[in-house]
Amino acid sequence: MRIWWQKHILAWISAGVLLSAGTAANASNPPKVVSLDGCADQYVLGLVPQADIAAVSDRAVLPESYFRDRVGKIRMVKPYLETILSLEPDIVVRTWGGDLKLLQRLQHHGVKIVTINDVYSYDQARDELFRVGDEVGQPASARIEAHRFEEALENIHDIGRGRSILYYTPGGFSAGPDTMVGDMLTRLGFRLETQTKGFFYLSPEVMLTKKPDVFALSFFDDAVAMRRVPGRSPIVRKVIESRPNLILPSRAMACSGWFTAYDIESLSLQGFR
Template structure:
């Protein structure tokens, strides 16, 4: 079960305990340009301070997508965005590689999510975004929750294979690998990077369990020739498994802490 409400209440509760009025510099017309930016804006900003979110904000792969229901949507084009007269733009990849330079030249501040190679980086980014959006207490609370999940001692040595609907998995160095480790699991995939399922190895050596991602999505990213259609891969689906909603895994963002919790609880 996704504890979306619990995470938001955690952040809101931390904010409510602070003294004094909100920061005077808090932006009042925030625009986010892609669904990874939307995640942070929807969690950290007040609804009436959000001028627009991206077209992906309401999709099932976006965390807190229900909050986006009544918020205007804007395409990540310079003309459309500038017409909204934003006082802050938040982006990860939205608008293309030159978007940040373009908007800053137009006089609009831009906050980029930044690269996160580790879960600690994700927590730090959450704190930074909270401060930029005028909600440092919320950002700190969400970052603390993620760090708590990372810090819990791992128990057991079960091997888990991460599986997507397109038959892709990932090994050491990825955030998914770090999520599995934080949940007390050893990654079955030993090759760095992203790869098709290792069918030859799976034919004679199975993992102890599966962790799946994005199987709840309306667009399951399946291909006609993907490796999940192979009989060896199909047989894997009978193993013990934890299905992780794509909204928890879609971005290098604080919902990864809930993914860790969900996987850990799935083993109990």
């Protein structure tokens, strides 16, 4: 009996040593990560240590990139198969970047593809933060960001005070209550002028019929976005200028994610009359 127990104890000890060694090896060799587009960049730069990022997209340093200050010397690439394979990544993160053929070829070479889901509220953003954190092997980073995220939500001041508000872009589009923009404006204390769901087009003629207390604007400072668009119409400009304007940060509108809460918190702290 003693010999039987001795054999099993030795087996358990050996298994424990092997498991510990494997864990240590995984810790010392974290997965190398590449992101394929501007929105995926935010998740990778926000969660993955710089040393473990093989590359980000060539959009990572644009003004609308929230974490652009973290790029540093990280390589920036376009979504070309040969370029990505040369980096030997373990994980590729994407939202809209990379076509189906590229993704299939990467998977054929053993690369794990993590596709970020669209989120339409901060509750969904929280869940996606944790999911992607797990997928890229950074659950601890996700928990840290989640704590910061919750603090930002709690600190958003009520600057709307129940006033009605209408979101409007240069292209003539607005947003309903089931969008991230709708959630942002509601958390800021505003009441949406329209309950139409999703993103929808407002012609200049329809704009004349809307009487919000405030207009929420984004991308009007983008020279490219302002080319030959409804937002340049004198009629539209007159309507917009007749009421207070809340300027939403372009980078908070460019990609939906937990990190947009930081800009919305800052916006609320600036105050609004």
